[in-house]
Amino acid sequence: MPTISLSDLKRKDLFQQKGYIADSWVDSVSGEVFEVRNPATLDIIATLPEMGAADTEHAVAAAFEAFKTYKKTSARQRARWLRRWNDLCHEHLDDLALIITLENGKPLSEAKAEAVYAASFLEWFAGEAERVHGEVVPPANLNHRILTIKEPLGVAACLAPWNFPIAMITRKVGAALAAGCTTVWKPAGETPLSTLALATLAHEAGFPKGSINVITTLNRIAEVGEALCLSKAVRKLSFTGSTRIGKLLVKQCASNLKKLSLELGGNSPFIVFDDANLETATNACLLAKFRNSGQTCVSANRIFVQRGIYDRFADALVEKIKAMKVGNGTDGSVSIGPLTHERAVEKALSHIDDAKSQGASVLLGGAACSPDDLPGYFIQPTVLSGMPMESIITVEESFAPIVALYRFETEEEVLEKANDCDVGLGSFIMTESLSRSFRVAESLEVGMVGVNVGILSACESPFGGVKESGYGREGGRHGIDEYLTVKSILINVVS
Numbered sequence: 049m050p051t052i053s054l055s056d057l058k059r060k061d062l063f064q065q066k067g068y069i070a071d072s073w074v075d076s077v078s079g080e081v082f083e084v085r086n087p088a089t090l091d092i093i094a095t096l097p098e099m100g101a102a103d104t105e106h107a108v109a110a111a112f113e114a115f116k117t118y119k120k121t122s123a124r125q126r127a128r129w130l131r132r133w134n135d136l137c138h139e140h141l142d143d144l145a146l147i148i149t150l151e152n153g154k155p156l157s158e159a160k161a162e163a164v165y166a167a168s169f170l171e172w173f174a175g176e177a178e179r180v181h182g183e184v185v186p187p188a189n190l191n192h193r194i195l196t197i198k199e200p201l202g203v204a205a206c207l208a209p210w211n212f213p214i215a216m217i218t219r220k221v222g223a224a225l226a227a228g229c230t231t232v233w234k235p236a237g238e239t240p241l242s243t244l245a246l247a248t249l250a251h252e253a254g255f256p257k258g259s260i261n262v263i264t265t266l267n268r269i270a271e272v273g274e275a276l277c278l279s280k281a282v283r284k285l286s287f288t289g290s291t292r293i294g295k296l297l298v299k300q301c302a303s304n305l306k307k308l309s310l311e312l313g314g315n316s317p318f319i320v321f322d323d324a325n326l327e328t329a330t331n332a333c334l335l336a337k338f339r340n341s342g343q344t345c346v347s348a349n350r351i352f353v354q355r356g357i358y359d360r361f362a363d364a365l366v367e368k369i370k371a372m373k374v375g376n377g378t379d380g381s382v383s384i385g386p387l388t389h390e391r392a393v394e395k396a397l398s399h400i401d402d403a404k405s406q407g408a409s410v411l412l413g414g415a416a417c418s419p420d421d422l423p424g425y426f427i428q429p430t431v432l433s434g435m436p437m438e439s440i441i442t443v444e445e446s447f448a449p450i451v452a453l454y455r456f457e458t459e460e461e462v463l464e465k466a467n468d469c470d471v472g473l474g475s476f477i478m479t480e481s482l483s484r485s486f487r488v489a490e491s492l493e494v495g496m497v498g499v500n501v502g503i504l505s506a507c508e509s510p511f512g513g514v515k516e517s518g519y520g521r522e523g524g525r526h527g528i529d530e531y532l533t534v535k536s537i538l539i540n541v542v543s
């Protein structure tokens with residue numbers, strides 16, 4: 049089979065191996081570099097500047113300077129830049145998808161879907177930019193007139209994960225730039241290349257110098273994270289990643305009370321009731337579980353199936369999974385790619401071993417694998433059943449293609465189990481009953497519920513969680529508010 053590589057990019061300049069500060073492609077102050085590997089082949093595909101605190105301060109200073117003029121641009125102008133950027137993403141979807149697949153591992157079709165999803169936030173927030181309204185407040189004192197205006201917060205630091213490297217960037221920076229904030233982006237060290245391609249297109253769309261800056265780092269991430277948190281010039285920090293790092297950032301940002309949005313870990317329940325449509329439920333489960341090889345913050349992690357449909361659901365699901373091919377994401381016939389980094393494989397295997405040691409049956413898979421002799425981070429799609437609620441896979445998100453099935457009897461029982469969890473991000477309900485959909489959706493302690501679907505995210509729908517899944521909302525009508533502050537103006541009208 050012919051191999052697809054970065055040399056197949058139609059726009060060669062979308063492959064950048066530098067950081068981006070104040071309209072210039074730059075190396076790190078220290079001269080250090082790190083390597084980016086393809087997780088399917090383990091080939092080195094790029095070498096990038098290992099930036100640290102000094103580079104971060106440089107990027108923040110550029111964004112701070114740019115804010116002085118960017119905040120005075122009209123919302124219509126910002127909307128035009130965002131729309132142009134959206135159009136450019138659509139023109140270069142194939143190139144963006146190829147870069148995502150090579151650095152993250154997801155199949156090309158999924159990478160293309162991510163690029164479309166990423167662009168959708170630009171179009172959405174282009175619209176929202178012009179709908180930031182203040183209000184006129186009825187005063188108690190009739191000599192007063194009170195009104196409110198909304199203003200951009202200032203420099204926004206946007207820290208994205210490796211699982212959706214460009215969609216998680218645009219969901220943040222689309223809102224920030226629409227609001228009038230300038231930005232410092234920090235992609236994950238595993239997947240910086242698609243972010244740099246996105247920055248190239250943003251530059252072409254016309255965003256002013258300093259409004260967009262990109263810091264690249266792998267090994268100095270703690271130093272960069274701390275510099276962003278401690279900087280008084282950064283007034284907003286938005287992070288998507290693990291709950292562990294989210295808590296660290298909260299502590300670091302406490303020193304200057306920076307406004308935070310945190311989209312952290314999940315442990316989504318996927319609940320199949322006896323009255324579910326079997327075809328709908330199994331197809332939704334495949335999407336909710338295997339999108340990005342299970343490395344999605346809203347992945348179905350605990351799959352609760354009611355007794356009456358359990359055996360039919362498990363059998364049908366296993367048959368469908370057997371038809372899914374694992375391999376290199378650049379191969380068009382592959383539907384499950386590798387995991388993105390080595391420690392993800394170790395974590396997945398430890399979850400499987402723990403479940404087995406606690407009595408789980410392995411209905412499918414259960415081990416690492418090397419499709420086509422590839423050396424990358426692959427594990428077999430796995431189906432487990434019969435583990436206790438105390439097993440690690442029940443209490444922690446696996447972030448891997450592992451289906452964990454649990455049998456339940458009643459709605460009351462499943463709600464208690466689903467809510468017995470420290471995090472609350474996504475959830476899924478499979479039922480043909482409208483009243484049960486509402487009843488269960490309203491009872492789940494989560495930020496998002498999908499009914500008879502396997503993907504619950506859309507640019508126009510607010511995304512975020514409760515409990516230790518974090519706070520703040522991205523996308524939707526609420527997403528832009530995270531980058532704005534309300535100023536009230538009280539006028540004495542007595543002459």
Ligand SMILES: NC(=O)c1ccc[n+]([C@@H]2O[C@H](COP(=O)([O-])OP(=O)(O)OC[C@H]3O[C@@H](n4cnc5c(N)ncnc54)[C@H](O)[C@@H]3O)[C@@H](O)[C@H]2O)c1
Nearest residue numbers: 208209210236269270273289290293311312313345445447
């Ligand atoms: N919510 C999500 O979309 C999401 C994304 C990635 C990982 N996770 C969760 O985290 C688990 C472990 O993944 P991991 O090994 O990449 O996690 P991790 O805890 O090492 O890192 C998570 C993210 O935080 C960044 N990071 C690490 N240290 C930082 C610091 N000091 N300051 C600022 N940013 C920092 C990393 O670049 C990465 O993107 C996953 O299995 C999953 O459960 C969730």
Ligand SMILES: O=CCCC(=O)O
Nearest residue numbers: 211212344345346505
């Ligand atoms: O994994 C995090 C984001 C996934 C999504 O937006 O659907």
